[in-house]
Amino acid sequence: MSGKRNQRGVGLTDDMKQLSQKLAPTQPLPSRVASILSQEISSGRLKPGDRLPTEHQIAESLGISRNVVREAIAQLRADGLVRARQGAGAFVMEPEERLAIRLDPTDLENIEGMEGLFELRALLEGEAARLATMRRTDDDLAEISAALEDMRGDEKWSEGSIEADLVFHRAIAKATGNSYIHTFVCFICDQIRRSIHMARYANQIEQLVEVNVGEHVVILDALKAGDPEAARAAMVHHITEAGRRIGVILRNEQNNSQQGIAAS
Amino acid sequence: MSGKRNQRGVGLTDDMKQLSQKLAPTQPLPSRVASILSQEISSGRLKPGDRLPTEHQIAESLGISRNVVREAIAQLRADGLVRARQGAGAFVMEPEERLAIRLDPTDLENIEGMEGLFELRALLEGEAARLATMRRTDDDLAEISAALEDMRGDEKWSEGSIEADLVFHRAIAKATGNSYIHTFVCFICDQIRRSIHMARYANQIEQLVEVNVGEHVVILDALKAGDPEAARAAMVHHITEAGRRIGVILRNEQNNSQQGIAAS
DNA sequence: ATGATTATATTTGTCCTACAACCCTACAAC
DNA sequence: GTTGTAGGGTTGTAGGACAAATATAATCAT
Incomplete structure (x- = not known):
């Protein structure tokens, strides 16, 4: 049944209805x-x-x-x-x-949006790596190491590998002991992951996995060595490179100019 | 007009907001x-x-x-x-x-929660200050300077002053040119502001305003001078001190060990 | 007995009506 | 001028009804 004939738009403009159709025909x-x-x-x-x-x-x-x-x-x-x-x-x-942050998915469909998000991610995770180096417990370290093993382990680059990659990053964020940092890092990583899944993902990566794993090894080594600045630089470098691999190029003013990056 | 006008009962508008929130017995x-x-x-x-x-x-x-x-x-x-x-x-x-970040307000009612949030804020805003130093436009600088003027201007420490304080921080975040950084910084600042309002706020600050303003001046000077690391250090120092003033003490592993902080 | 098909019950989605609680304005009473 | 009161308008909550989609059980054909 339908008396849903809406001749007179009382409070709302007409373009909204067009938008409503355009946005998502299948959403509730x-x-x-x-x-x-x-x-x-x-x-x-x-x-x-x-x-x-x-x-x-x-x-x-x-x-x-x-x-x-x-x-x-x-x-x-x-x-x-x-x-x-x-x-x-x-x-x-x-x-x-406002008491919630919600990112507009459409903003992430173009490169600029992804660049901004990658930059934020590099900032956050870089600092997280630095803090984690100073505060990590042995359990944290074990968790991070295990994730790295999973990355280069059985599955190799497939679906499970990229999941292990995320576990690695999350574990570092958790090792800061700051639940807010953990929350924010997880959120941003998930946003990026979903966007990549949506867009291209799994195009020509193939052998780059080894490079990717190598970058993670550098991070973990710095963490073990207890060198906060090296850990931070390694994380920033890794995220910058990871972005570059999928076409996101960060402005390289990225602080790493000071020192630390050459360490290892 | 508003000088020292509000004895009691006159300036109801601001009080009423706080009251309406405070004695709202039941959420919907x-x-x-x-x-x-x-x-x-x-x-x-x-x-x-x-x-x-x-x-x-x-x-x-x-x-x-x-x-x-x-x-x-x-x-x-x-x-x-x-x-x-x-x-x-x-x-x-x-x-x-999950596609939204929502902070539990009850987590912010105790000191530990606030410490975590202040630490995150220091990280984010410190990096924001660094980036802003490298990317700011002249318009950005004008906006930031204007906010600083408002801070030590007419109203002095009252309600308007703390608002100008926030405008200062938001303007710096905006000057990074990264809308995500801007969004996140705004969100965290607002969370902190509301928590302070709710809890104690306005206890013994009084003359500390000048100290507070002074810290902002250091930030702005570093920004003008184009020294990213100094700007970052000044921002981290300011937020650390601002937290300390309301009883939030950050672990001082905070990188500022390197240099820069003695600047000015 | 097994697989496919059809009923049937369950659950969410949408609509409807009704009333309570509340806000705002206007007007009357003091 | 202040206070009290009445009325219309708006959100808050309740409850019932049916459609649409799903899951489960029963039935049928092979």
Whole structure:
């Protein structure tokens, strides 16, 4: 049944419906509505402090039930994007009030986005390697070593190998003893991994695995030797090279100018 | 206008915000349910791949409507915490599939949590200052300088001053030209700011403002001078000191051992 | 007995209605 | 001018109904 004829767009513009179709035809309805509203906010058409259209208006204007609209708004509320006050309405919150970081997947589909993310990753993981060198426990070291073994072990470069690669990086982040650093590093690595999977992945890597493994060995050696700056430099170098292998080129102002990198 | 005007009862606008947050006794019902479920997951009682109880079961077991349960699950779905398949159920996703970072506010109520966050902040912003020194445009520099002026300007230490402080840090992060760094720095700064507001804030700072401003001047000078490592060291030093002022003590392995810090 | 097919039950997705709680404005009363 | 009150509007919650998709059980053909 459908009285879902929405002649009059009450609160929302028409281009949204086109967007809703374009974004993801197969995503659940509430998520699509949430994307529409969130785009209205990030695009500036809805500024902080503004009140959203009422749930009734949104529902009628999109030809959907108020229930769906409420689920969509629940998602925005969880991100601190809007605050709903009973009886008053839903209001866009200040950017400083956001309590979640969510990366737009479309930003990662082009090279520039990946470059930015790789740079951030190099910063974070470089520092993580430095801290880990000073704070690691023996258990941490064992975990890191085991991951390295898995990398060059049985599976060789296949699916399991790239998983072991991630375990290696995560283990180092965990060895800093700082759960926030661990959380952020894991998040960024996963974002990158998924983007690579989506895009090209597994094109011509083949023999480069040995190079890749070699870079990890340098990191681990520096960690064992207890040389924080060397560990940091090795990690930055590795991530820079890993990016270059898939076409991401970082601006090489990267600090390694000072010293340390020649170490081994 | 606002000089020393606010005895009590007049400047209600700012007070009311704090009060509304502080004495909000109950979060909205769906959010509470989402917290419960999310805790079930992060605590490991629900492992990746497991199926959540049915919406009916959750609703009945908590004595609430299925509508509320659905809104709660909508929030989890938005974070990539669970995936709901029509006809089958809602399943916990792998940690690598998460597509949002959300910090648990309760983790920030104790000193250890704040220490971890301050350490991460020092890492990130230190590197941001270094990059900004190399990449800043003249517009960036103007923005940063303006923020510094606002800091020691009219309002002195009051509410506006701490806002200008944040603007200073955000402007530096933006001057890196990397939107991800900017996003992450903003997020972490806001988290810290809110936690301080909630907890103690504004206890005995008073004259320390001048010290605080002085630290910012050192950062800006290094930026102008084009000395990346000095800028980085100054930023790390500033954040370390800022943390110390509110009782957060960072482990001082902090690299600043090399040089640079004595500069100025 | 085994494999394929069809029922059947379960579960999520969407819609609907209704009412409670609350906010805001306006207006009346003091 | 301040306070109290009434009304309409908006979000919050409840509950029921059905559609759509899935999983499980039963049935049938081979």
